[in-house]
Amino acid sequence: MSKNTEATPKRTRGESANRIFKALREEILSMQLGPGQPLDEVSLAERFGVSRSPVREALVRLAAQGLVNTLPNKSTIIAPLNIEEFPQYIDALDLLQRATHRLAATLRNDADLADIDLCQQQFTQAVKEGDVVAMIERNQAFHMAIANASHNNYLAKSYASLLDEGRRILRLYFRSYNDTLPPELVVEHDRIIGAIRNQDADLAESLAHEHSQEVKTRFLEYMATSHTSGIKVI
Amino acid sequence: MSKNTEATPKRTRGESANRIFKALREEILSMQLGPGQPLDEVSLAERFGVSRSPVREALVRLAAQGLVNTLPNKSTIIAPLNIEEFPQYIDALDLLQRATHRLAATLRNDADLADIDLCQQQFTQAVKEGDVVAMIERNQAFHMAIANASHNNYLAKSYASLLDEGRRILRLYFRSYNDTLPPELVVEHDRIIGAIRNQDADLAESLAHEHSQEVKTRFLEYMATSHTSGIKVI
DNA sequence: TGAATACAGTTTGTATACTAAGAGCGTTTT
DNA sequence: AAAACGCTCTTAGTATACAAACTGTATTCA
Known part of the structure; x- marks a missing residue:
């Protein structure tokens, strides 16, 4: 060493x-x-x-x-990450994500929008470069920029700790696919930004919900996949 | 061994x-x-x-x-408690309280109900004895028993930290009224227990919402009261 | 007289020393 | 031969020692 x-x-x-x-x-x-x-x-x-x-x-x-x-x-x-609690995790994440993103659409100011744009720009860059670790980090920063735009520190803090927890699960997920990144994530983010910019609270919440459900679906598909089916045990 | x-x-x-x-x-x-x-x-x-x-x-x-x-x-x-963020605090508390109490109504089992009953019993005792500090602590334990019955650790943890934060504000509030305790709090808790026991999720959420709004209203009334109006300054 | 600086005192941040609690392993005792 | 005991070794928990940073005061100089 x-x-x-x-x-x-x-x-x-x-x-x-x-x-x-x-x-x-x-x-x-x-x-x-x-x-x-x-x-x-x-x-x-x-x-x-x-x-x-x-x-x-x-x-x-x-x-x-x-x-x-x-x-x-x-x-x-x-700390071990307990996959068995994943559905509960998504439930909690979904609730806080909907709440913060809805509030952000209502209460965001110009400085908030600028922060969000910057984060999205860095996120896009990470996706382009195929840097998974950076992408996950920038994804978190993007959603936290929105949460901060909700101007509710209590919700933002709770949401932040959930996103932290999720980083490890996301890392696990992408690693299983050899760290390939689906570019549609960028588009989804752009739609969320649009809703927040237009102060469309209902749409922002709805998109936030779709976003979390998408994570859930993808991860559950990944979990359901048998990664050992090609291996003969006898 | x-x-x-x-x-x-x-x-x-x-x-x-x-x-x-x-x-x-x-x-x-x-x-x-x-x-x-x-x-x-x-x-x-x-x-x-x-x-x-x-x-x-x-x-x-x-x-x-x-x-x-x-x-x-x-x-x-x-840490100073920033009263100016009180409305945001109530917003966050309300959201988590509604979520945990609704889930508890759906997912509670017999052990959960026993825990909740025990906490309510201790809470009632504290109110009867006029012990404000114990009452606030038992109130928190009561709502946490419900949150644990939601069987979602992530929501319960976020809710717990909010309740912690609120203990100091509640202490401040009751101290201003010479630590007199309104007995209707016991009745409100009993109604919440009933909804959870009957697995009436909508009612449980609604009562949880009323409960948090009640705290908000009372505290804002207290904040709006001029405690110096009887003092002549000139 | 007023501002700047040096000095002393206090308190935190870090390093080191010491102690106790488990883990592993060998010896002893049936 | 197997279980129990004890030895040692490692590592966490605590105590203590030392160094740096901030506060306040007093002295000095303009």
């Missing part, structure tokens, strides 16, 4: 715990760190070139967000 | 941070610790008889829940 640490030379005081938190969070959400994988405090400290203290702070924050599970006196592991 | 560790009272290791977290959380939500009040790590460590390490862990977890704000290199303070 390389002894190369990720320690930054400037290391502003009070930022190292935050730095580790964001780095680990990104690796967990992008599935570079798989569910169930143990996280050792000492090796993390070595990797980031700090002591265990900021590492522990980062782990506590990750645990508070449900991204890792702390086994008392043993280790902390990447 | 492993030993029954629950029986041994010396399970202290690994619990002190959790103990401090729960104690501080309760004091914040019950407004014993007022918004804006600074929390000093050293005095907290002295108070709980531990070092700063578990205290810091508790503070980090509280910060993750939004109950305290960490000012870098300075202090952590109890």
Whole structure:
């Protein structure tokens, strides 16, 4: 193993715990760190070139967000993603998505629209380049820009945590298709933008609903597919 | 066979941070610790008889829940509750409350109903005794029992964080009326229980909506009341 | 007199040291 | 030979030590 640490030379005081938190969070959400994988405090400290203290702070924050599970006196592991709760997840996502997108259509201002456009632009770019990880991230940013345009922090915060949870499932889903990206996602986003720009709340909610149901359908199809049917077991 | 560790009272290791977290959380939500009040790590460590390490862990977890704000290199303070966002808060609470209570009416089982009944019993007791802090806590437990009966962890978790946030506002509200408790709250809860027991989803949602709107109306009336109108300034 | 700076005190952020709780493995005891 | 005991090793939880940043005050200089 390389002894190369990720320690930054400037290391502003009070930022190292935050730095580790964001780095680990990104690796967990992008599935570079798989569910169930143990996280050792000492090796993390070595990797980031700090002591265990900021590492522990980062782990506590990750645990508070449900991204890792702390086994008392043993280790902390990447939180498993329980696929069996997927229908419930979609129900919750659908509700919050409809609510935020409907409110956004009513309450959005010019600055909100500009933010949304920018996110969509970056999303489109990621799809074009076939960068799945970036696409998932930009997709989340796009919907969060809309949620912020709803001007309801409470709904936006709940919605954000659901989108976080979903990033790992989406990663799993696209990975199963060798990371090919369907370009119709861009069109769907464009339609949502149009509804919000025209302040058509009913249409925005309806499109948000279709969008979440589409995710549900696609993922359930993927789950129903037998990936081992071509393998002879006897 | 492993030993029954629950029986041994010396399970202290690994619990002190959790103990401090729960104690501080309760004091914040019950407004014993007022918004804006600074929390000093050293005095907290002295108070709980531990070092700063578990205290810091508790503070980090509280910060993750939004109950305290960490000012870098300075202090952590109890998070201010921003009354100006109250209408947005009620919007969010209303949405999640309707969703969870509707789902609960459809999906509840006998164990759920027993839990809800127990919470309502404890809530009634607190109202009878005029114990406002206990009443607010039991009210939250009652609605969370219903949310758990919805069998959707994602919605329940979002709803729980909103109820947490609301505990402080409710405390503020009742304190302004010298902690007198209106007994009709018990009746409203009983009606909700009836709808859920009868699996009347529409009624359960409707009652949940009325319930949240009632909180909104009462609180806005309270906010609109001029508490200084009897004081001559000139 | 007023502003700027240096100094001291306080408190957080990080590093390190110490302790206890499990996990693995070998030895001992029937 | 099998189960129980104990040894060691690893790792998390806690305590303590040290360093950096912010606050306030007092002194100095214009």
